[in-house]
Amino acid sequence: MVRSLIRASESGWVLQNACLELRLSANSALSLRSLADQTTWLNGLPGVVIRTTPATPQLLSPSAQAASASASDPDYADQHGRGVRLTLEAPLPGPALRLTTIATLYDALPCARLQVGVQNTSAQPITIEQLLPIFADWADLTGNGRRPTRPDADRPPLSISGQTDGWAIYQHGWQSWSYTGALARGRSGRKPRSHSLRAMNQPFYSNADQVFHSWDQKTISETVALVGFPQSAPALLVGFMRAIEQGGQIALDRREGHLAAISHAEGAQLEPDEACWSEPLLIGFGAEDTLLDAYAGMVAREMGARGGQQAPTGWCSWYYYFTRVTERDILDNLHALSERKEDLPLHVVQIDDGYQTAVGDWTSINEKFPGGMQHLATAIREQGFQPGLWMAPFTATANSQLAQNQPDWLLRDTSGRPAFGGKNWGSAMYGLDCTHPQVKDWLQRLFALLVETWGYTYLKLDFLYCAALPGVRRQPQLTSVQALREGLHTIRASVGEEVFLLGCGCPLLPAVGLVDAMRISPDVAPQWLPRFHGWPVPSSERSSMPSAANAMRNSLNRAWMHPTLWVNDPDCLLIRDTDSKLTRDEIHTLASVIGLTGGMLVLSDPMRRLREERWSLATLLMPPLDQAAQPRSWLEESWPSIITLNIARPWGACTLAGLFNWTDQPTTIQMSLTSLGLPDGRFHVCEFWSQRYFGIVSHALQIDLPAHGSAVLTVQPALDRPTLLSTDFHLGQGAVEVQRFEFAEGERSLRWEIKLGRRAAGSTRIFLPSLWRPGALTTSAPEAALRVGSQPGEYHIQATIHYSATFALALEAS
Numbered sequence: 014m015v016r017s018l019i020r021a022s023e024s025g026w027v028l029q030n031a032c033l034e035l036r037l038s039a040n041s042a043l044s045l046r047s048l049a050d051q052t053t054w055l056n057g058l059p060g061v062v063i064r065t066t067p068a069t070p071q072l073l074s075p076s077a078q079a080a081s082a083s084a085s086d087p088d089y090a091d092q093h094g095r096g097v098r099l100t101l102e103a104p105l106p107g108p109a110l111r112l113t114t115i116a117t118l119y120d121a122l123p124c125a126r127l128q129v130g131v132q133n134t135s136a137q138p139i140t141i142e143q144l145l146p147i148f149a150d151w152a153d154l155t156g157n158g159r160r161p162t163r164p165d166a167d168r169p170p171l172s173i174s175g176q177t178d179g180w181a182i183y184q185h186g187w188q189s190w191s192y193t194g195a196l197a198r199g200r201s202g203r204k205p206r207s208h209s210l211r212a213m214n215q216p217f218y219s220n221a222d223q224v225f226h227s228w229d230q231k232t233i234s235e236t237v238a239l240v241g242f243p244q245s246a247p248a249l250l251v252g253f254m255r256a257i258e259q260g261g262q263i264a265l266d267r268r269e270g271h272l273a274a275i276s277h278a279e280g281a282q283l284e285p286d287e288a289c290w291s292e293p294l295l296i297g298f299g300a301e302d303t304l305l306d307a308y309a310g311m312v313a314r315e316m317g318a319r320g321g322q323q324a325p326t327g328w329c330s331w332y333y334y335f336t337r338v339t340e341r342d343i344l345d346n347l348h349a350l351s352e353r354k355e356d357l358p359l360h361v362v363q364i365d366d367g368y369q370t371a372v373g374d375w376t377s378i379n380e381k382f383p384g385g386m387q388h389l390a391t392a393i394r395e396q397g398f399q400p401g402l403w404m405a406p407f408t409a410t411a412n413s414q415l416a417q418n419q420p421d422w423l424l425r426d427t428s429g430r431p432a433f434g435g436k437n438w439g440s441a442m443y444g445l446d447c448t449h450p451q452v453k454d455w456l457q458r459l460f461a462l463l464v465e466t467w468g469y470t471y472l473k474l475d476f477l478y479c480a481a482l483p484g485v486r487r488q489p490q491l492t493s494v495q496a497l498r499e500g501l502h503t504i505r506a507s508v509g510e511e512v513f514l515l516g517c518g519c520p521l522l523p524a525v526g527l528v529d530a531m532r533i534s535p536d537v538a539p540q541w542l543p544r545f546h547g548w549p550v551p552s553s554e555r556s557s558m559p560s561a562a563n564a565m566r567n568s569l570n571r572a573w574m575h576p577t578l579w580v581n582d583p584d585c586l587l588i589r590d591t592d593s594k595l596t597r598d599e600i601h602t603l604a605s606v607i608g609l610t611g612g613m614l615v616l617s618d619p620m621r622r623l624r625e626e627r628w629s630l631a632t633l634l635m636p637p638l639d640q641a642a643q644p645r646s647w648l649e650e651s652w653p654s655i656i657t658l659n660i661a662r663p664w665g666a667c668t669l670a671g672l673f674n675w676t677d678q679p680t681t682i683q684m685s686l687t688s689l690g691l692p693d694g695r696f697h698v699c700e701f702w703s704q705r706y707f708g709i710v711s712h713a714l715q716i717d718l719p720a721h722g723s724a725v726l727t728v729q730p731a732l733d734r735p736t737l738l739s740t741d742f743h744l745g746q747g748a749v750e751v752q753r754f755e756f757a758e759g760e761r762s763l764r765w766e767i768k769l770g771r772r773a774a775g776s777t778r779i780f781l782p783s784l785w786r787p788g789a790l791t792t793s794a795p796e797a798a799l800r801v802g803s804q805p806g807e808y809h810i811q812a813t814i815h816y817s818a819t820f821a822l823a824l825e826a827s
């Protein structure tokens with residue numbers, strides 16, 4: 014491995030690792046260059062935004078005065094590995110402030126870590142709004158009226174492969190439901206017109222807007238952004254590695270080639286001599302997927318992600334019953350699931366919204382649940398399921414007893430009104446002030462009741478963003494991110510480590526380490542696109558509204574989080590053919606997305622009304638895959654059209670691929686194997702939904718995709734030996750259920766094991782080179798038969814399996 018290095022140069026300091034070079038000049042100017050491509054760089058300055066009078070935020074950056082290196086460590090090491098580190102200090106113009114920049118490069122990571130701090134060296138308190146580890150801009154934004162003197166001030170701030178504008182952006186949304194995905198060249202990020210949608214998805218938009226108001230083609234990405242050109246390296250990743258104290262945003266202007274990384278201190282009062290630090294920022298150049306991988310790993314280490322969890326499976330009442338749900342509905346579905354447990358062994362039965370009298374009044378149960386919540390949890394547990402419950406712990410609607418009886422628990426805006434969290438349930442939603450000691454006490458007692466008295470051990474915590482709305486808090490020195498974490502921490506402390514917490518409607522990064530799973534998408538719905546009272550929704554308003562297409566878009570575009578940050582929840586798989594506008598092809602596509610990205614599998618249909626064929630559709634995703642397929646590009650399209658997952662198994666490698674047709678017309682695609690990331694060569698290709706075996710393919714294949722339809726391919730190298738091609742037990746076609754596959758040439762036998770954890774009938778497709786033909790089959794399965802396939806060398810072993818079965822096939826020389 015190449016060791017990173019640090020040295021002084023005539024204009025400042027140089028840090029370098031295998032991927033990039035970072036120059037810091039004597040006035041703290043930063044210049045990052047990709048070593049793989051000399052035409053890719055980011056030049057900027059660190060800065061701080063202060064507020065002197067309420068109306069005027071002022072951006073300050075070190076001027077020409079020389080910065081001094083207070084520490085230079087060529088042998089630095091921390092949780093991310095070995096590297097080098099430099100600490101620079103520089104005075105800021107205007108009020109007496111000192112800016113410190115810490116730059117770290119790691120030997121084994123394709124990125125630099127940047128953190129800035131500001132110290133008040135005056136005798137007066139100073140209000141800090143934002144800390145900018147870097148902003149890269151042509152214009153004079155400094156408050157002192159002088160253009161910052163960058164040594165390279167005549168060079169464009171950001172260049173990717175020689176292009177200084179027009180790049181594509183991967184934009185990340187604030188919370189679970191917010192738009193996440195590519196903004197192709199020429200498309201700008203949309204700001205919804207509706208107040209409610211803004212409150213829910215972009216409440217901090219104006220903070221960045223105020224400072225960078227001159228950027229007229231502004232895109233704001235929350236926490237992290239990728240910038241570049243689809244499928245071409247290098248791309249640039251800029252992302253905050255932590256959201257423990259401050260929320261981060263990346264502001265971009267594609268026309269002017271601007272970028273700013275903003276860590277929101279939210280008006281922190283800095284007393285004389287006090288210092289305040291930004292969250293650490295990661296800047297990397299490289300291939301899109303390696304960057305997101307490195308980023309996820311660093312976030313997980315910085316924030317202590319709860320790793321190693323099995324993705325839960327279950328049933329949730331919301332997407333059919335909605336708030337009309339009754340105790341009877343829960344029991345009916347519970348019994349239906351219980352009767353079918355051998356074919357579909359789900360774990361959780363989760364009661365969603367609809368049991369409480371109002372949002373906020375969680376222990377006041379409505380008349381639709383006459384037996385009470387404890388009784389229902391007991392019934393669920395007695396049937397062998399884990400009881401799950403939805404609630405929105407940081408939200409109260411205007412009509413709730415909570416909002417009326419505890420007005421001082423509500424988060425307030427600067428004019429003293431309860432902070433608006435959007436409209437739902439025909440009422441305004443307010444957020445609770447989780448820095449209020451009485452709110453914490455109440456949460457502590459409430460969750461002890463839900464878990465210890467009622468008996469729910471799986472909790473879907475919804476509308477969590479309400480705790481993180483901008484507002485005035487009991488403890489004014491705490492930011493919105495800290496307030497949300499206080500709330501989540503109080504819940505975690507109350508329920509203990511064993512209870513499964515699923516975050517929903519939640520700002521993503523601040524929840525790492527506190528939740529076990531995270532909803533990463535808008536709500537699914539039994540319709541392809543969002544509708545409002547039956548009408549189509551304008552494009553500016555629809556990206557976070559419930560729909561199957563929206564849920565899939567975010568689930569694909571946030572696949573990189575799983576399982577590094579938590580278990581991803583892509584929202585429910587809806588498979589019913591009544592009360593649903595989804596076509597069979599659309600349902601297959603939903604199953605492909607949920608199944609291939611490897612997160613939770615939750616159903617939400619009236620189970621008694623499902624036809625047999627639909628039940629079996631659900632079983633195809635059981636158990637969930639433990640890895641996540643990822644888009645081939647994060648920058649190409651809002652809805653990625655190809656996702657892949659390479660699977661290494663002792664008996665051979667295979668690639669799983671999902672292909673999607675997001676258009677309204679059927680299409681035929683010519684797909685080259687290289688577009689799946691495969692090298693030149695010959696491969697066996699099978700498709701799941703059509704159960705087609707394409708035979709041995711060497712360059713490209715032609716596939717028909719229905720409107721809104723998908724294909725799931727399994728691809729393996731064509732070798733001159735017996736090969737497991739696929740199974741139809743599981744969408745993974747062998748990736749999950751095949752435990753081993755051994756060819757003993759000397760013994761002339763093929764042995765394999767299938768472990769499904771459920772009862773199923775299905776078939777395994779194998780390939781035998783022309784040298785061999787099948788002989789006797791022995792198996793532990795109650796029923797099995799061998800059938801000759803239609804392609805040369807293709808055989809099917811049909812079998813009924815109870816949980817698992819072993820197979821041995823004698824081979825005869827032909």
Ligand code: 9PG
Nearest residue numbers: 213331365366403436437475517518536
């Ligand atoms: C229960 C539901 C389900 C669902 C959650 C959440 O008004 N809105 O914009 C809005 C957005 C999402 C939403 C409800 C309303 O759904 O994601 O799974 O639990 O709450 O009310």
